[in-house]
Amino acid sequence: xxxxxxxxxxxxxxxxxxxxxxxxxxxxxxxxxxxxxxxxxxxxxxxxxxxxxxxxxxxxxxxxxxxxxxxxxxxxxxxxxxxxxxxxxxxxxxxxxxxxxxxxxxxxxxxxxxxxxxxxxxxxxxxxxxxxxxxxxxxxxxxxxxxxxxxxxxxxxxxxxxxxxxxxxxxxxxxxxxxxxxxxxxxxxxxxxxxxxxxxxxxxxxxxxxxxxxxxxxxxxxxxxxxxxxxxxxxxxxxxxxxxxxxxxxxxxxxxxxx
Ligand SMILES: Cc1cc2nc3c(=O)[nH]c(=O)nc-3n(C[C@H](O)[C@H](O)[C@H](O)COP(=O)(O)OP(=O)(O)OC[C@H]3O[C@@H](n4cnc5c(N)ncnc54)[C@H](O)[C@@H]3O)c2cc1C
Numbered sequence: 001x002x003x004x005x006x007x008x009x010x011x012x013x014x015x016x017x018x019x020x021x022x023x024x025x026x027x028x029x030x031x032x033x034x035x036x037x038x039x040x041x042x043x044x045x046x047x048x049x050x051x052x053x054x055x056x057x058x059x060x061x062x063x064x065x066x067x068x069x070x071x072x073x074x075x076x077x078x079x080x081x082x083x084x085x086x087x088x089x090x091x092x093x094x095x096x097x098x099x100x101x102x103x104x105x106x107x108x109x110x111x112x113x114x115x116x117x118x119x120x121x122x123x124x125x126x127x128x129x130x131x132x133x134x135x136x137x138x139x140x141x142x143x144x145x146x147x148x149x150x151x152x153x154x155x156x157x158x159x160x161x162x163x164x165x166x167x168x169x170x171x172x173x174x175x176x177x178x179x180x181x182x183x184x185x186x187x188x189x190x191x192x193x194x195x196x197x198x199x200x201x202x203x204x205x206x207x208x209x210x211x212x213x214x215x216x217x218x219x220x221x222x223x224x225x226x227x228x229x230x231x232x233x234x235x236x237x238x239x240x241x242x243x244x245x246x247x248x249x250x251x252x253x254x255x256x257x258x259x
Pocket of ligand 1: 054055089090091092093103104105106108109110111112113114115150151152154155252253254255256257258
C-alpha cells in the first residue's frame with residue numbers, strides 16, 4: 001500500500017439534453033427495408049438544427065413492455081431503474097416543421113427501435129433528445145462525394161436537399177438488395193449509384209468505390225456514414241493511402257454488427 005491516500009478517477013460526462021415525450025402521428029412503409037415515422041412533440045419545436053445530417057436520440061419502450069420508462073443519467077450513460085440499458089438509439093432528424101418531424105428507420109431483425117417502429121401506431125409514445133451536430137457545408141467546395149449504407153439514406157436525403165446547386169455531387173449507396181432503393185431528392189448536378197452488397201464478400205462495395213480512386217482533388221469534400229468497420233476502411237484508404245486532408249472528410253460509423 002502506498003503511504004498516500006489513493007484516488008480512483010471517475011470520469012463524469014456532461015449530461016446530454018433531456019429525453020422529452022413525443023408521439024407517433026403516422027407510419028409509412030417507404031420500402032421493404034425502410035419505415036418513415038412522423039412524430040410530434042414540444043421537444044421538436046425547441047430543436048435547433050442548423051446543419052444537415054444531424055442526429056437525435058429516440059427512446060422507445062424496452063422490448064416486451066409498452067410503458068415508456070425515462071432513464072436517468074449516471075454521469076456516463078443513461079440507465080433504467082433496474083440498471084439495464086434503455087432502448088435509446090440515434091437517428092437523423094428530417095423535415096422539422098414546428099412540433100413535427102420525420103424519422104426514417106431501417107427495418108432489420110432484432111433491432112429494438114426497428115422492431116418497435118414496425119408496430120408503432122398513431123399515438124404511440126416515445127421520447128426524444130437532441131440535437132447532435134450535423135455536417136457543416138464548406139462554401140468553397142465545388143464537388144461533394146456522399147457514401148453511405150441504408151442507415152445513411154436519411155442523411156443523404158437531407159444533404160441532397162441542401163447542398164448548393166452549383167456543386168457537383170456524386171452519391172454511392174450500399175443496399176442489401178435492390179428493394180431498398182428509394183427515390184431521392186433531385187439535384188441538378190448529382191449522380192446516384194446504388195451498389196447491392198455481395199453477401200459472400202466481407203468487403204463493402206463502398207470500400208471498392210474509394211479503392212478505385214487514385215487521388216482526390218483539394219476542392220472535393222467527402223461525407224460518409226454507415227457500418228463502422230466499412231467507415232474505418234474508407235478513412236484508412238483516403239487518409240493513409242491517398243493522403244487526403246482530414247478537413248476534406250467527414251466519416252462516421254453509424255452502427256456495428258453483432259460480434
Ligand atoms: C449520427 C447517426 C445517425 C443515424 N441515422 C439513422 C437513421 O436516420 N436511420 C436509421 O435507420 N439508422 C440511423 N443510424 C443508425 C442507428 O442508430 C443504428 O442502426 C441503431 O443500432 C438502430 O437501432 P435498433 O434499435 O433498430 O437496433 P439495435 O437494437 O441497436 O441493434 C440490434 C442488432 O442489430 C444490429 N444492427 C443495428 N443496425 C443495423 C442495421 N442497420 N442493419 C443490420 N443490423 C443492424 C446491431 O449490431 C445489433 O446486433 C444513425 C446512427 C448515427 C450515429
